[in-house]
Each structure stands twice: as structure tokens, then as C-alpha cells.
Amino acid sequence: MRHLLDLSLAELRTWLADNGLPAYRAAQIQKWIYEKRAASFDEMTDLPRDLRERLVGEFQIFTSTTVAHKIADDGTEKLLLQWPDGQRIECVLIREGKRRTICISTQVGCAMGCVFCASGLDGVARNLTTGEILEQMLLLNRIQSTEERLSNIVVMGMGEPLANLDRLLPALDQAGRPDGLGIGGRHITISTVGLPPAMDRLTAMKTNYHLAVSLHAPNDELRNQIVPVNKNIRIPAILEAADRFFADNGRRLTFEYVLLGELNDRPEHARELVELLRGRTALLNVIPYNAVAGLPYKTPSHKAQERFLNILAEAGVNVQVRTRKGDKIDAACGQLRRSFPQPTDASAAVTIEPLATN
Numbered sequence: 001m002r003h004l005l006d007l008s009l010a011e012l013r014t015w016l017a018d019n020g021l022p023a024y025r026a027a028q029i030q031k032w033i034y035e036k037r038a039a040s041f042d043e044m045t046d047l048p049r050d051l052r053e054r055l056v057g058e059f060q061i062f063t064s065t066t067v068a069h070k071i072a073d074d075g076t077e078k079l080l081l082q083w084p085d086g087q088r089i090e091c092v093l094i095r096e097g098k099r100r101t102i103c104i105s106t107q108v109g110c111a112m113g114c115v116f117c118a119s120g121l122d123g124v125a126r127n128l129t130t131g132e133i134l135e136q137m138l139l140l141n142r143i144q145s146t147e148e149r150l151s152n153i154v155v156m157g158m159g160e161p162l163a164n165l166d167r168l169l170p171a172l173d174q175a176g177r178p179d180g181l182g183i184g185g186r187h188i189t190i191s192t193v194g195l196p197p198a199m200d201r202l203t204a205m206k207t208n209y210h211l212a213v214s215l216h217a218p219n220d221e222l223r224n225q226i227v228p229v230n231k232n233i234r235i236p237a238i239l240e241a242a243d244r245f246f247a248d249n250g251r252r253l254t255f256e257y258v259l260l261g262e263l264n265d266r267p268e269h270a271r272e273l274v275e276l277l278r279g280r281t282a283l284l285n286v287i288p289y290n291a292v293a294g295l296p297y298k299t300p301s302h303k304a305q306e307r308f309l310n311i312l313a314e315a316g317v318n319v320q321v322r323t324r325k326g327d328k329i330d331a332a333c334g335q336l337r338r339s340f341p342q343p344t345d346a347s348a349a350v351t352i353e354p355l356a357t358n
């Protein structure tokens with residue numbers, strides 16, 4: 001069985017042509033999936049029955065099993081999905097006013113090894129396919145009420161998106177199409193640990209995606225400790241690639257800084273960060289660490305957070321604190337997956353679990 005979502009519109013048309021069927025059926029199928037939120041070919045009542053039967057015999061629309069579905073009081077919903085090979089990933093729907101933001105994963109696990117992050121504790125198992133990336137978007141689309149519409153995508157789930165660009169880009173392209181989810185590049189943020197060659201690739205493609213770079217430290221010595229891949233990259237190379245991205249597409253960059261108690265939250269770190277960002281048109285997103293069970297890192301005290309932010313704001317850095325959504329449902333990167341032990345026989349049960357958050 002093939003994953004239908006792995007096929008582009010052109011490939012679906014080719015399949016139809018190869019089967020002696022008219023190309024316009026492809027648009028009809030897309031409309032059912034993206035606009036009418038269909039989950040099965042049986043629902044596609046304006047397709048001839050024999051075509052529906054051929055599709056059922058050849059393709060699956062969704063290939064995952066939902067292992068857990070958690071709902072927080074603030075409206076955040078999180079899905080833990082299991083693919084046919086037993087691998088699991090997470091994705092999240094965040095509700096803020098009229099905004100409906102989805103946070104999606106690009107890899108099973110992560111190879112970057114950031115010491116505080118739950119996703120990379122066991123390394124990376126594999127890349128997700130284009131279909132698997134799109135499937136997360138469509139499943140999250142379906143859990144909304146019919147009045148709700150997805151408005152934004154953040155590629156901030158499990159994995160390093162720039163290490164799987166070849167599969168991510170077609171998925172984002174489909175998401176952006178008017179006959180897809182209609183979420184344009186300006187409403188899509190790709191978060192990266194900072195891989196300069198892949199950043200340059202995005203720059204050269206002249207995409208209008210928003211780029212967020214996870215910095216987490218103001219100097220290489222500290223960043224090498226927190227983000228081990230930095231030893232082979234180094235901050236100056238990342239900032240130069242970030243500058244080239246800004247120069248070429250004019251989009252302001254975001255730097256993310258996970259604030260870790262007594263590790264990167266001292267006044268001298270804030271002052272060093274001011275120097276690093278001086279002269280750059282950038283937004284600094286400070287994220288107080290969401291503690292991960294079993295790891296020794298701490299959420300910084302309120303006093304330390306305030307002190308850190310004040311130094312930056314007073315120096316004129318455009319800084320904001322990212323409020324945590326759904327933290328009671330383990331919404332930070334890779335945490336839900338760890339809180340569910342993997343069954344040995346890979347048979348997954350569906351558990352719908354509304355969760356009180358206070």
C-alpha cells in the first residue's frame with residue numbers, strides 16, 4: 001500500500017492517467033482531503049465507485065495510529081502518532097484567539113543532541129516522509145471544529161527540519177497551495193539548530209518562510225556544552241548564514257534562547273548576547289526551560305528570568321518571552337513520547353485523554 005500523501009498533485013494525475021482515468025479526478029480527491037477533511041475514500045461520494053475501490057486497493061490516506069490524544073484546558077491538543085514501523089512522533093495544535101498554530105515533527109528522534117531536550121535523548125531513528133509530515137497537518141486539521149481553520153505552522157516538533165529539507169519542502173509547498181491548506185510561507189516558521197549550508201539553501205530558494213535559529217548561548221564555549229553539534233559549526237558561521245538569509249529575503253530572523261537555570265541565565269550571558277546581536281535586525285525569543293524528567297536542567301527562577309530580560313530590553317534588543325502553551329500535557333518537544341512506554345508488540349491503543357491542567 002502506498003501513502004497517498006506522498007504523491008504530489010502531478011504524481012496523482014500521472015497515476016490516474018496510467019489507469020486510464022481523467023486527470024481532473026486528482027483535484028477532486030485533493031479537495032476531499034484538504035478542504036473537506038476526509039479520512040477515507042468511501043466519503044468521496046462524487047467519485048465513481050470503481051475509482052474509489054481502486055484507490056482503496058492501492059492507497060492509504062492516513063498510515064498512523066493515534067496512541068494518545070491529550071487536551072489541555074488552554075485548548076492545546078497534542079497527538080502521539082505511531083507509524084506502521086512502530087516509530088512514534090508528536091504534533092500539537094495550539095489555539096490563541098483566532099490563531100490556530102500547528103507544531104509538527106520532521107524526524108523520529110533527533111541527532112543534534114541538545115543536552116536539555118527530550119527528543120534527542122535516544123538519537124535519531126529516521127527521517128519522516130513528506131506524506132508523514134503532511135499527515136500530521138491533516139490530522140490536526142481534523143480535530144478542529146468545522147468553524148476553525150489552521151492559520152500558522154511552526155516546524156518545531158521532534159527532529160531537525162534542516163536535516164530533512166528534501167521531504168519537508170514538498171510538504172510545506174502543499175500546505176501553502178490554495179487547494180492545499182492555504183497556509184502561505186509568511187505563516188510558516190522553520191526552527192533550526194543552525195546548519196549554515198542548509199540555511200544557505202533556503203536563502204538561495206528565495207522562500208518566504210520565517211526562520212528561527214536556536215542559539216541558547218552567547219559564546220561557543222557554552223554553546224558547545226548545551227548544543228554539542230556546535231563544535232563542528234560555531235556561532236560566527238551561523239550568524240553569517242543568518243545575515244545572508246536576512247539580506248536576501250528581508251525577513252527578520254528570530255533567535256531562540258532556552259533559558260536554563262544557573263547555566264545560561266546569568267547577567268554576563270545577557271550582556272554578551274547584546275553584543276552578539278548588536279546591529280542585527282532580529283527578534284530574540286526567550287523560552288523558560290520546560291523541565292524534562294530524568295534530566296538535571298532547571299527552569300530559571302522568576303528573578304533570574306526578569307534580570308536576564310531586563311538587561312536585553314534596556315540595551316534595545318527586541319526580546320519577547322514565549323509563553324508556554326500546554327505544558328501540562330508535555331507539549332515541549334519530545335516529552336509526550338517519553339511519557340508513554342513503547343509496547344513490545346507495537347500494537348497501539350487509542351486513548352482519548354482529556355486532561356485537567358490545574
Ligand code: SAH
Binds near residue numbers: 118156192213258333
Ligand atoms: N531542531 C530544531 C527544532 C526543534 S526544537 C531546533 O533546534 O530549533 C524547537 C525549539 O524548542 C528549540 O528552540 C528547542 O531548543 C526548544 N526546546 C526543546 N526542548 C525544550 C524544553 N524542554 N523546554 C523549552 N524549550 C525546549
